[in-house]
Amino acid sequence: MSEALVATQAPGTDTTVPGASGARQFWRRLRAQRAALVAAAVVALLVLVALAAPLLTALEGQDPTTYHPSLIDSARGGVPIGSFGGAGGGHWLGVEPQTGRDLFARLVYGARVSLGVALAATAIQVTLGVLIGVASALGSRLVDQLLSRITDIIIALPLMIMALALLAIVPTSFPRPVLVTFVIGLIAWGNIAKITRAQTLTLKGLDHVAAARLSGWGTWRIARRELLPGLAAPVITYAALLVPINISIEAALSFLGVGVKPPTPSWGQMLTAADVWYQAAPQYLLLPAGALFVTVVALTVLGDGVRTALDPRAASRLRVGTGAKGEGRAAGAAKGDDGTPGAGKEGAA
Amino acid sequence: MSGFGGFVLRRTVGALVTLLAISVIIYVVFYVTPGNVAQISCGPRCSPAQVHQVAQQLHLDDPLYQRYWHFLEGLFAGQDYSTGTSVAHCPAPCLGLSYQSDRQVTDIILTKLPVSLSLVSGAMVIWLVLGVGTGVLSAWRRGRFTERALTAVTLAGTATPVFVIGLVLMIVVCGELRLLPFPQYVKFTDDPEQWAWNLLLPWLSLALIEAAAFARLTRAAMLETLAEDHVRTFRAYGVSERSVVGRHALRGALAPVIALNANNFGGAVGGAVLTETLFGLPGIGQELVHAVKVVDLPVVVGMVLVIGFFVVIANAVADVLYAVADRRVVLA
16 A cells, blocks of 8 residues: 555655755745745744743743732632733733633743644654654665554554553653653654655665665665755655644643643643633633634644745645645645646645 | 455455554553553552552463453453452453443443444534535635635634634533533434534534545645546536536545545544543543543553554545545555
8 A cells, every 4th residue: 555655656746856955945935925924923923932931921020830819719719800810910911710820921831832842742753754764765675564564553543542542651750741742753753754765765766876875875874965855855844734733732632631731831731621711711711722723823824835835836736734644645646647737826825 | 356356355454454463552552551550450549469469350460462362362252350259251342341440341432432423423424515515615716715715714724723613612602692502412312303402513613623624635636637638628628617616526526535534534533532521522532531531541442442443444444445436546
């Protein structure tokens, strides 16, 4: 089965062998898409907020973990005192029901958790996927068979369910954000491995790689010097789409109460109890939900833009963002016919 | 069509191998845990002697391969368990006993399954109709405002976490507008009408996210077909645009849509877990989350295996259906 995918998938990605000029071309094409530019600005702002979280909360004079029992009305079940959920000069966005923790501080520190977990998990996925994909393509037949089979199995495992289950068996003393990162990273590298293997097989047949081999270069040196540059485009494309997926998974796990746990703030976790409080403190629901929505949409649009910039032909032919599972199949369906016009050229959103 | 028969056979064998491998991996991962399984199952206040007794009861001192074999035996032949005072029989697909309640995992799954099936099947109808419909519409109105608006909406749809949409729907529809009461699961056999009304919001929440993916795929596949030579020929012969889009291009989208629907099963199950937890539906997902929180390993392992089983079957079916619907696919 994987053979079919390889044969059909490779032609879509073989146009991109970027060098220094490739990078410049990439920026030019990315800048040409208005939606992607806006998304990039939003993402940059989010990263900035996450990095500057201690600074911002210091400016407000609060921190994300201190309880403020004086700011909540325990007689009414822990509703924040004052209008708009206790928002005001001291607490910019109000306080959390029941605990009185500062919402603004929890929100900006939550950005750290969301982005940190998602980016680190993506890094693990890319590292594992590329290593296994390249090893599979360059290794002996046996190695290839074994690694491809493992990859197929990893892809077959339902991600959310496996992540949920794995979180059950690790002792609670382990730092949760790190744990969530590793769980997501270690489960969802299958598609990257598959893409890398296919691309490496294509590259292996090219002249410059054959020349390197004839010159007596070692496998490692060939992989590093001749293959990695050619792998960059498809891997970056896929990795860009993985980041928002990882953010959603972290939020989902924390929402279910098995991911990042209090007192560490996380957007998903903040939403767990939010539905009970929406009348007394609507921002307790709206802020984390809005933050999640904006972040994931911005990252997805940016990912789409990156894809278009790296491989305009494939992007205009397909322009699907069906996520992890649809990816290979959609590429398989595309059959790699050359130059199919009529799919339109305008930006993604 | 010996090539096709061979393809189906290879795919079936592949699925079986995958299933077996998954069962080994899951078993090893969960029972060679850093935590002490006997201690966990006995509870925090157990004395060392009691922990030792539990370990013997669970055969934890046996070598791993023997325990796995025991587990497989239970799956295919059933098993007898001593529950301290009496011996309980656990019939053929035996996934063990819950640490928490001493109930058979198979029983737990069977009582929860109807809820999850109700949720997923209803939502699937909605996401297929809505997703394919939107995709067709935006392929038909390509290049115009409708298409751009739909593309933006579906992009936002694929990106939004399911529990965010669910939360917002629940608060707006049940809390503010009071159009529906907060969902409470009613059995289909008790009252079909109430069953549907109470599931309406969970269905919508799960379906909206999935529909977005289908809309994007349908649109892309249709646009691709529209660019093919035979469609150009149809147009040249004066076939109306509506017929070209509605009949010929849609046919081209059929194969990928079928494949995505079966292939997306794992993702839909993940979404169902969130939906069940959010709306308090007593399905498999909610039970799994609970089992994870109380570290009830047999329940976790059993559910992951059952869900994995469904996903692998769905993937295999997807590949075969894909090959049937689109004979252009390489059967290599």
